[in-house]
Amino acid sequence: MCYNKSMIIVDGKNLAQQIKNEVKEKVKNFATPPVLSCLMVEGDSASEIYVRNKERACNECGLISRMIKLPHEISQTDLEAAIEKQNNDSAVSAILLQSPLPKHLNERQAINKISPAKDVDCLTYENIGKLAAGNCGFAPCTPTGIMRILDSYNIPVAGKLAVVVGRSDLVGRPIAHMLEQRNATVVLCHSKTQNLLELTKQADILVVAIGKTKFITAEYVKDGAVVIDVGINRENGKLYGDVDFENVKNKCLLITPVPGGVGPLTVACLMENTIKLAQNNQI
Numbered sequence: 001m002c003y004n005k006s007m008i009i010v011d012g013k014n015l016a017q018q019i020k021n022e023v024k025e026k027v028k029n030f031a032t033p034p035v036l037s038c039l040m041v042e043g044d045s046a047s048e049i050y051v052r053n054k055e056r057a058c059n060e061c062g063l064i065s066r067m068i069k070l071p072h073e074i075s076q077t078d079l080e081a082a083i084e085k086q087n088n089d090s091a092v093s094a095i096l097l098q099s100p101l102p103k104h105l106n107e108r109q110a111i112n113k114i115s116p117a118k119d120v121d122c123l124t125y126e127n128i129g130k131l132a133a134g135n136c137g138f139a140p141c142t143p144t145g146i147m148r149i150l151d152s153y154n155i156p157v158a159g160k161l162a163v164v165v166g167r168s169d170l171v172g173r174p175i176a177h178m179l180e181q182r183n184a185t186v187v188l189c190h191s192k193t194q195n196l197l198e199l200t201k202q203a204d205i206l207v208v209a210i211g212k213t214k215f216i217t218a219e220y221v222k223d224g225a226v227v228i229d230v231g232i233n234r235e236n237g238k239l240y241g242d243v244d245f246e247n248v249k250n251k252c253l254l255i256t257p258v259p260g261g262v263g264p265l266t267v268a269c270l271m272e273n274t275i276k277l278a279q280n281n282q283i
């Protein structure tokens, strides 16, 4: 089935470049470039790649990337002490704790040790609360990137039915809040949702963040839908989304590819959030 001839495949790289160019200009207004501290507990190969991409983007934008690699066996106490050290360093504007952490560590407890004023992915309970109350002006990087996509392609949100599949603190829950705050009617789905297909196939805007290769097939998607595929699934060295792109794309008004869709926006919005925090911390 082909919805119409004007189906849009989002060019995430291009949009991300625009955001990074804006950041580059803003960095010039600082006497010393803002510092993003990224703490990574060693042992996850995908994280190594993500962290390297973030470092590269910082260099490109003129931000300072401070990479803090911590041993796999680190204790909770030592991890929290490492975070505290960055909180107390006045040169540091933004702190990111790379997920996932090894199983012996309590990720939620560690995240809540990040100073909310330096919490670049808006993940502390304080910042999640502000976001949920619509009083933050600041949101996690991936949902911020998704809203950027919708706005850049002039996708109307108010009054639309948005179905979000996946309810992580990083993606699903915050994007559900942000879409609701832009007056969409939002349904937030998860692994215990019954009749998922009945819900998704009504969606004007479908956001999928579950981590399951090609889970969303054409039957889950309404003709003319806007489909945002957040999933990044690695199989035999290749990346796949949560959406069966080849079979879904022709039904869509707009769709994000994997790779090259949401991913580059996430990194660019991390740069943008770093600048925002640096500006806030200057005031």
Ligand SMILES: NC(=O)c1ccc[n+]([C@@H]2O[C@H](COP(=O)([O-])OP(=O)(O)OC[C@H]3O[C@@H](n4cnc5c(N)ncnc54)[C@H](OP(=O)(O)O)[C@@H]3O)[C@@H](O)[C@H]2O)c1
Pocket (backbone or CB within 6 Å): 142, 165, 166, 167, 168, 170, 171, 172, 189, 190, 191, 192, 193, 196, 209, 210, 211, 212, 230, 231, 232, 233, 262, 263, 264, 266, 267
């Ligand atoms: N593109 C990017 O920049 C970016 C950024 C972040 C994440 N990601 C990718 O996005 C994917 C999701 O990651 P995440 O951190 O947001 O989520 P996550 O923490 O991996 O959690 C997965 C979510 O999907 C739900 N889920 C799992 N199977 C489901 C099913 N069959 N039907 C409906 N819901 C289902 C789970 O429900 P329950 O809550 O009930 O368990 C959970 O809420 C991963 O592939 C990740 O790599 C990409």
